Amino acid sequence: MSSFLFGFALVLIVSIGARDQLLVARLAGRTGPGLVVAGGLAATFSACMMAWGGAWIADMLFPAAQAMLVALALGAAAIELMWPASDKAPREPSHSIIAAFVVLLARQLGDAGRFLIFALSAATALPWLVAAGGAIGGTGALVVGWIAGRDLETALPLRAIRLVLAAVLLIAAFTIGLTARGIV
Structure with missing residues (x-):
């Protein structure tokens, strides 16, 4: 259950001001609730893909290498959080739910929340609970x-x-990485 809660809380927190959240906020007045449905499907799909990837790669590694993988994923999430978001409001001529799904999925696959799902899945024994929490x-x-x-x-x-x-x-990334190397 803690895997689920960590996935849920961490993704929710690091998604504050994320590119996908800003896109949905900017399109909210022009589109209906289908945008949220498309976003929910994209969030579920991306969370499952990253959880599967984290668990799959972690299964091939020794424990110290798993910890380094977690540190690298946390570092990637930190870099994504530091990257400034675009200030341009999108034009949505088609109002297509499928197009919204594709764009939101593309934005989510490289965002901090999905890197955290990857890291948590590599670090825990229950990656599917991490995926469920991250999707929600x-x-x-x-x-x-x-x-x-x-x-x-x-x-x-x-x-x-x-x-x-x-x-x-x-x-967190530096602490985990240094611990994995036996420095701390």
Whole structure:
């Protein structure tokens, strides 16, 4: 159960101001609830893919190498959090749910939340609970973006929040990496 809760909480937290959440927030006034459904499906699919990948690769590694894999995934998540999001509002001429699914899936496959799902799946014995928690957390973040709409970008200092989260993940990555190497 803790695998589920960690997946849920971490993905929900690091998805604050994420590219997929901002896209849903920017399109919220122009599209219907189908956008959230497409986002939920994309979040579920991406969480399952990353959980499977993390568990599959971790099964081939020794414990110290698994810890290094987790550290690298956390570092990748931190870098993604530091990367500035685009300020351009998208044009959505088609209002296609399938197009929204494809775009949201592409944005999610390389975001911090999915890297955390990968890391947690590599570190725990229950990757499918991590995937379920991550899928629900990712969908929850998109629902928040859809409800908040354009106000999301002005209601919170998103850039500052993401930089603080990146710093926390970098510290965790260095600590885990140094521990895996036997330095700490």
